[in-house]
Amino acid sequence: MSGNSKSDQWDVIVVGAGTTGLPAATTAAERGGRVLLVEAAEKIGGTLHVSSGQMSAAGTRLQAEKGIEDSPEKHLEEVMKISRGTIDPVLARLTVFNAADAFDWLMDRGFDIQDQCPSIESAHERYEVARYYWGNDFGKSILAVLEPAMREQEALGRIKVLTGTRVTGLLQDLQGVVNGVELVDAQGRESSAAGKNVVLTSGGYASNPVMFRRLCGRRLYLNGAYEFAQGDGYDLAVAAGGYLRGREKYLSNFGWILEDGPFPKGMLGRANTYPETRLPWEIYVNAHGKRFVREDEPSVDVREHALLDQPELRYWIVFDDAIFRQAPPIVFDWSREQMAETFNTCEAFRRADSLESLAVDIGVPCEAVLETVADFNAGVAKGRDALGRSHSPAPIDKPPFYAIRQQGGSLSSTVGVAVNEKLQVMRPDGGAIPGLYAAGEILGSGQLQGNAFVGGMMVMPCLVFGRLLGQQLVEF
Numbered sequence: 001m002s003g004n005s006k007s008d009q010w011d012v013i014v015v016g017a018g019t020t021g022l023p024a025a026t027t028a029a030e031r032g033g034r035v036l037l038v039e040a041a042e043k044i045g046g047t048l049h050v051s052s053g054q055m056s057a058a059g060t061r062l063q064a065e066k067g068i069e070d071s072p073e074k075h076l077e078e079v080m081k082i083s084r085g086t087i088d089p090v091l092a093r094l095t096v097f098n099a100a101d102a103f104d105w106l107m108d109r110g111f112d113i114q115d116q117c118p119s120i121e122s123a124h125e126r127y128e129v130a131r132y133y134w135g136n137d138f139g140k141s142i143l144a145v146l147e148p149a150m151r152e153q154e155a156l157g158r159i160k161v162l163t164g165t166r167v168t169g170l171l172q173d174l175q176g177v178v179n180g181v182e183l184v185d186a187q188g189r190e191s192s193a194a195g196k197n198v199v200l201t202s203g204g205y206a207s208n209p210v211m212f213r214r215l216c217g218r219r220l221y222l223n224g225a226y227e228f229a230q231g232d233g234y235d236l237a238v239a240a241g242g243y244l245r246g247r248e249k250y251l252s253n254f255g256w257i258l259e260d261g262p263f264p265k266g267m268l269g270r271a272n273t274y275p276e277t278r279l280p281w282e283i284y285v286n287a288h289g290k291r292f293v294r295e296d297e298p299s300v301d302v303r304e305h306a307l308l309d310q311p312e313l314r315y316w317i318v319f320d321d322a323i324f325r326q327a328p329p330i331v332f333d334w335s336r337e338q339m340a341e342t343f344n345t346c347e348a349f350r351r352a353d354s355l356e357s358l359a360v361d362i363g364v365p366c367e368a369v370l371e372t373v374a375d376f377n378a379g380v381a382k383g384r385d386a387l388g389r390s391h392s393p394a395p396i397d398k399p400p401f402y403a404i405r406q407q408g409g410s411l412s413s414t415v416g417v418a419v420n421e422k423l424q425v426m427r428p429d430g431g432a433i434p435g436l437y438a439a440g441e442i443l444g445s446g447q448l449q450g451n452a453f454v455g456g457m458m459v460m461p462c463l464v465f466g467r468l469l470g471q472q473l474v475e476f
């Protein structure tokens, strides 16, 4: 494996056997390439072990079978619209024009898809056409296709898989050409491997609180990403002369209910803040005690952007006892009884006999909360809400009063390694670093989705770019 003679040289060294690395290695091997696939974890699969695995693709065979008219052009138009033009147009085009091929390939290999797909449903801003797909076992259903495909090539001797082995450095000659990697195995043994091409598919940094804060200027609030998403590839790319971009495109989810404890915290539950499935009875109050968005705002993107301006990306869902008893329970999959038992047992669920005590308890200015609730109640009485909300069936005036803390944040990495249309890592002067490529979350959601959550546009570019690199790097 180590050494520098031509015969010891791999055609492709893939750094990370996850969503992007598996198709990259498999495709390169199918074309006859000799591939070294290095994986830091003991198991392969990366973020697919935890991801919802939702993908978007237009012009698929499944859409055609179900009579759904769609095209990559229409998909591109919509991703541009949803991201307000902030998505990287080159990477978006590359994804959508190759997405159907990648998805059809998954289907050909027995992807265990949910019956309702392609679907229009989404936790993010919706597409106009049903082009959303996910498996019965979410991300793991994708892995159930990718792993056997890779193992076939491994069995043919075309891929060598090293698990429990981290790439810790890149080999680079005096002209700046990347021609190999430095490795450390689980026993701490160091070695190196020479390769004509090195592909960084090592994922993001969303399990690395220090890097998260440094790169996007925000705290990592939720402990929900894959534990090996430590951002190793970012340091490797930058050390080789590459640069990062996308910090300004950070976007927060509209919030989760988190457990007690230091950040990053675990997830306790999720409130249904989607007016299309549950109209709000409650109000959302920020750290200043003010409402900051119309709670029945139909666009999740507008709600998410409103949260971006709030201190610590945090707000409280505030309501009274009448709402608690009459409205459908606001926490997904929780009964009213479960909620009742949880109040005052943890930081995120609070109950008090008066609004004043509730405000003190949650650390929000008391006067402001009283004024906000009084304004809201006046709007309910007049039938005209100050923020333009149309669903306000009841005032907030019957004790006890309740507050559920919502914490915004992100599960993926916004900032990414700058690449060109061939996925070559670029230097700040715009030149490509010979021999070095990057694909997957390491490119950052800022490039792959822009300043928006564009449904399925993290997993799909991973699969597409992995396959494209495998094809591009090994010529028949």
Ligand SMILES: Cc1cc2nc3c(=O)[nH]c(=O)nc-3n(C[C@H](O)[C@H](O)[C@H](O)COP(=O)(O)OP(=O)(O)OC[C@H]3O[C@@H](n4cnc5c(N)ncnc54)[C@H](O)[C@@H]3O)c2cc1C
Pocket: 015, 016, 017, 018, 019, 020, 021, 038, 039, 040, 041, 044, 045, 046, 047, 048, 050, 051, 052, 053, 054, 055, 165, 166, 167, 168, 201, 202, 203, 204, 224, 225, 226, 228, 229, 230, 232, 233, 411, 412, 439, 440, 441, 442, 455, 456, 457, 458, 459, 460, 462
């Ligand atoms: C909870 C959750 C839900 C999500 N849901 C969706 C969704 O529904 N739709 C969507 O589009 N996106 C979703 N995403 C995002 C998407 O799943 C990820 O962006 C994508 O799977 C990342 O793929 P990747 O190939 O870049 O990285 P990974 O799949 O994480 O693979 C990277 C691999 O590299 C390995 N590695 C890291 N460092 C090294 C090193 N130094 N040496 C060797 N190996 C290394 C890691 O162990 C890992 O196996 C979700 C993310 C999360 C966390």
